[in-house]
Amino acid sequence: MKLEIRNVLPTYFEETRKADSGIWGKDLVFSNGDLINIVAPSGTGKTSLVHFLYNLRTDYTGEIRYDGTPLKNMNREALAALRKDHVSIVLQDMRLFGEQTLRENLEIKRQLHPYYPAERIQEMARILGVDHRLNALARHCSYGEQQRAVIIRALLQPFEVLLMDEPFSHLDQANSQKAIDLILEEAANRKALVLFAELEKAAGFHATHLYHL
Amino acid sequence: MALSFKPVKPLLYTGTNASSRWFSYIGLGIGVLLLLCSVQMFINIQQLLKEGSIRKDGFDFVSITKNITNETMGQPEKNLFHADEIDAVKKQPFIAGVSPLLANDFRVQLSAGNVLPFSTDMFLEALDNDFIDTLPPNFTWKEGDQNIPIILSSDFFEIYNIFAPGQGLPQLSKETAMGIPVQIACYGRDNTITFSGRIVAFSDRVNSVLVPKNFLQWANKNFGNKDRQDASRLFLKLKDVNDPKLIRYLDAQHYVINRDKTLLGRNKIVLQGIFSGLGIFGLLVVILALMLFSFYLQLVIARSRQNLELLLTLGYSPAWLGKHVSGQFVPVYILIVLTALICTQVMQWAFHQFIMFNRPELSSLVNWIVILLAAALVLMAIVTNARLVKKLLYRLG
Numbered sequence: 289m290k291l292e293i294r295n296v297l298p299t300y301f302e303e304t305r306k307a308d309s310g311i312w313g314k315d316l317v318f319s320n321g322d323l324i325n326i327v328a329p330s331g332t333g334k335t336s337l338v339h340f341l342y343n344l345r346t347d348y349t350g351e352i353r354y355d356g357t358p359l360k361n362m363n364r365e366a367l368a369a370l371r372k373d374h375v376s377i378v379l380q381d382m383r384l385f386g387e388q389t390l391r392e393n394l395e396i397k398r399q400l401h402p403y404y405p406a407e408r409i410q411e412m413a414r415i416l417g418v419d420h421r422l423n424a425l426a427r428h429c430s431y432g433e434q435q436r437a438v439i440i441r442a443l444l445q446p447f448e449v450l451l452m453d454e455p456f457s458h459l460d461q462a463n464s465q466k467a468i469d470l471i472l473e474e475a476a477n478r479k480a481l482v483l484f485a486e487l488e489k490a491a492g493f494h495a496t497h498l499y500h501l
Numbered sequence: 502m503a504l505s506f507k508p509v510k511p512l513l514y515t516g517t518n519a520s521s522r523w524f525s526y527i528g529l530g531i532g533v534l535l536l537l538c539s540v541q542m543f544i545n546i547q548q549l550l551k552e553g554s555i556r557k558d559g560f561d562f563v564s565i566t567k568n569i570t571n572e573t574m575g576q577p578e579k580n581l582f583h584a585d586e587i588d589a590v591k592k593q594p595f596i597a598g599v600s601p602l603l604a605n606d607f608r609v610q611l612s613a614g615n616v617l618p619f620s621t622d623m624f625l626e627a628l629d630n631d632f633i634d635t636l637p638p639n640f641t642w643k644e645g646d647q648n649i650p651i652i653l654s655s656d657f658f659e660i661y662n663i664f665a666p667g668q669g670l671p672q673l674s675k676e677t678a679m680g681i682p683v684q685i686a687c688y689g690r691d692n693t694i695t696f697s698g699r700i701v702a703f704s705d706r707v708n709s710v711l712v713p714k715n716f717l718q719w720a721n722k723n724f725g726n727k728d729r730q731d732a733s734r735l736f737l738k739l740k741d742v743n744d745p746k747l748i749r750y751l752d753a754q755h756y757v758i759n760r761d762k763t764l765l766g767r768n769k770i771v772l773q774g775i776f777s778g779l780g781i782f783g784l785l786v787v788i789l790a791l792m793l794f795s796f797y798l799q800l801v802i803a804r805s806r807q808n809l810e811l812l813l814t815l816g817y818s819p820a821w822l823g824k825h826v827s828g829q830f831v832p833v834y835i836l837i838v839l840t841a842l843i844c845t846q847v848m849q850w851a852f853h854q855f856i857m858f859n860r861p862e863l864s865s866l867v868n869w870i871v872i873l874l875a876a877a878l879v880l881m882a883i884v885t886n887a888r889l890v891k892k893l894l895y896r897l898g
Binding site for chain 2: 292327342364365368369370371372373377385388392395396397399400403440445482
């Protein structure tokens with residue numbers, strides 16, 4: 289899948305931001321297999337960018353295209369299909385159903401497109417060290433546990449693009465590394481493009497493209 | 502594996518604000534019941550009042566006259582139907598045919614000759630044959646014939662039998678009366694001819710003494726004083742004597758119709774008005790209940806907003822979600838309308854059984870129109886809610 293970012297700038301940013309940024313106001317084209325690392329301090333628009341790419345927000349100028357189709361032109365159903373089969377996401381604010389267990393949260397995603405059997409949930413949870421918490425309500429889990437569940441949720445579906453916004457902010461070094469390894473393995477299996485936005489350059493993520501916002 | 506709504510269902514806060522949900526359920530039930538009952542009663546009235554008049558080949562026959570008032574009495578030109586007025590009556594869509602009643606324009610005296618000491622001044626009338634209910638084949642006359650066939654009103658015959666004993670006359674059966682020859686004396690300007698008449702039939706429909714039309718036309722020409730064209734009575738052939746449109750038309754024209762024949766029609770106007778009003782009220786209650794229900798749905802979606810947004814973020818299709826969220830209430834709608842339909846059926850059965858005592862015009866079962874209406878109401882509720890939920894979900898993003 290080809291991802292194009294054409295002269296994008298949040299409407300609430302000044303034009304001058306374009307000058308210093310590697311992303312804002314630039315024309316960029318990415319395709320399968322690219323590992324993009326976007327490094328930026330707080331307040332420079334990392335979350336905004338990831339939200340724009342997933343169409344959670346549309347308050348930007350410029351254009352984002354998937355395989356040539358402008359994201360803003362997609363109707364609700366096309367967008368749902370894109371999210372279900374082609375573009376996956378790990379959001380910084382996690383977004384789990386608090387009243388459901390981690391396993392229920394993961395099953396709700398898996399049933400959309402049963403790319404993996406149910407056993408794979410257990411397996412990935414074991415790799416990331418949250419298998420013992422699968423039956424706990426999401427709201428009773430720590431941020432670290434929730435964050436790992438969200439990573440597993442993103443990896444349960446088929447995808448050609450994986451978007452991640454500070455996915456390890458609540459994980460220690462060792463758990464972050466386990467998560468990076470699992471994500472890279474899953475992305476490689478799918479020959480997917482990974483866009484990883486972080487405060488600092490991640491040690492274990494060998495990016496093919498590095499940008500500063 | 503088909504996408505299941507089961508794990509999604511608990512994410513909807515449908516249990517919240519149960520009172521508003523129950524109010525809308527009850528409101529919907531009452532509204533639908535009122536509407537269905539009104540329509541059923543409306544149909545009952547139609548069926549009941551279609552009967553109750555003398556019909557021939559599916560038509561009603563009545564005669565009308567002009568309303569003779571103190572102002573118009575003594576002025577025949579105002580009390581007779583002129584040709585243009587007859588044409589206007591003919592043009593009305595609810596009137597299938599019009600025949601003016603031709604009256605004698607000369608003096609007629611009826612006597613029973615030597616058989617009975619009975620003699621009276623009488624009138625004769627003639628009508629197109631297809632307006633007569635009891636038309637025997639011998640009801641014909643040709644010039645030169647001495648015998649005139651007569652069709653007598655059953656009412657008149659009954660009146661004779663009432664006053665006969667007081668006058669020292671024998672009471673007669675219809676068969677005997679038909680055997681008695683009567684003498685009809687026609688007094689002209691300068692001549693008098695006596696014909697021999699015989700009752701050939703009795704009519705329940707025409708309150709008159711009918712003779713063949715060609716005889717009366719001939720007699721009016723030979724004995725009459727002037728060439729009168731206008732009729733004092735019109736005989737109408739009607740699809741439905743109780744048609745409110747007919748009654749309104751006749752009232753507007755100040756024409757008088759035999760009251761008891763239209764009494765049912767007048768009741769029908771009132772009853773239909775009452776049930777139309779009830780039906781409209783029922784429809785309003787249905788609309789109100791659906792509105793209340795849509796508010797409840799909006800509340801459910803507002804309360805579940807975060808969860809629904811997350812489902813959409815995960816890639817759930819808004820159309821699929823909308824279909825299933827609104828689909829939750831489909832069994833409820835069906836149950837409510839079905840309950841109302843059953844109540845209507847029970848009411849109809851009781852009405853037929855205990856109030857109408859199994860009258861054959863009515864059925865103990867509800868009319869198919871009512872069933873169709875119930876199905877249409879379910880469909881309307883489902884479609885309006887599905888559209889509303891879809892709209893609300895699309896707004897969520």
